[in-house]
Amino acid sequence: MADAVSRLRSAGERVTPARYAVLRVVDAADLADEHLTAEQIGARVAEVEPSVHRATVYRTLTSLAETGVLSHVHLGGSATVYHLAEPPVNHHGHHGHVQCHVCGRVLDVPPDTFDGVARRLLDELGFVLDTGHAALLGTCADCR
Amino acid sequence: MADAVSRLRSAGERVTPARYAVLRVVDAADLADEHLTAEQIGARVAEVEPSVHRATVYRTLTSLAETGVLSHVHLGGSATVYHLAEPPVNHHGHHGHVQCHVCGRVLDVPPDTFDGVARRLLDELGFVLDTGHAALLGTCADCR
DNA sequence: ATCGTTGCAAAGCATTTGCATGCCT
């Protein structure tokens, strides 16, 4: 979090109240293992810092993601969620995501979960898998 | 295709010019290994059967998917594409999809590609993976 | 003849953009 702010600064990006509020919201959600959409983030920012305009939240999320402070995951069902970016753990990629299409919950999975597929895709198609960028769909244990 | 029409009929759904046009478009795209969004399908339908309204295309796609004649895949980047539904091949699920986030191309991958992940997710989380329902992102051979 | 489907137009919703002002650095 403080780390995120300093990374922002060293990337030459300004730290404004709006951006700080967005970071706080995303950070809090992260700690609670929540995955928020731009819209949801906007709503929470509005509670904490009502002066921040929705459009600014969208612009902020975009630039923070470009800067690498945040990363986003595309969920099935056309929503995009954000979380604080983490440095790659080792030779594996970032952690992955799976989503239950019944309850909508998003589960984090360890980075090496996709090693097998990643390997096959690379060998057979020359396709480099970006493990953390899209969520797979299925049914979670609770919803079966 | 003819098969699709009869499945529609036996599901108690009516076969209208609009639905027939949508099926033709999706079928043609399928043969060409193309993956079309609702919008794109709408555009092609308009060329072939101009009297069909956009709203009808959306409604048609929804009901055809519910009926099981079509299936849809959520791509990363918030687009949903449709193709003719295929009967499950064997004990594996349906074929999967990966998308290149550089050129946007969608590649089909064999159903067993995800066996490893599916197994792990089931063992570790009790999560049942729906292999054909969401696309993973990465970089294709041509774009590296 | 029935009732599911359609066309139309309008509403809905999330997201984006132009522009003048404000504020971080």
Added chain:
DNA sequence: AGGCATGCAAATGCTTTGCAACGAT
């Protein structure tokens, strides 16, 4: 002081919906 970031409001683009007319069975 300089220039990026913001607020505002309007526009955009995709998708949905209410309703009366239509047509597949």
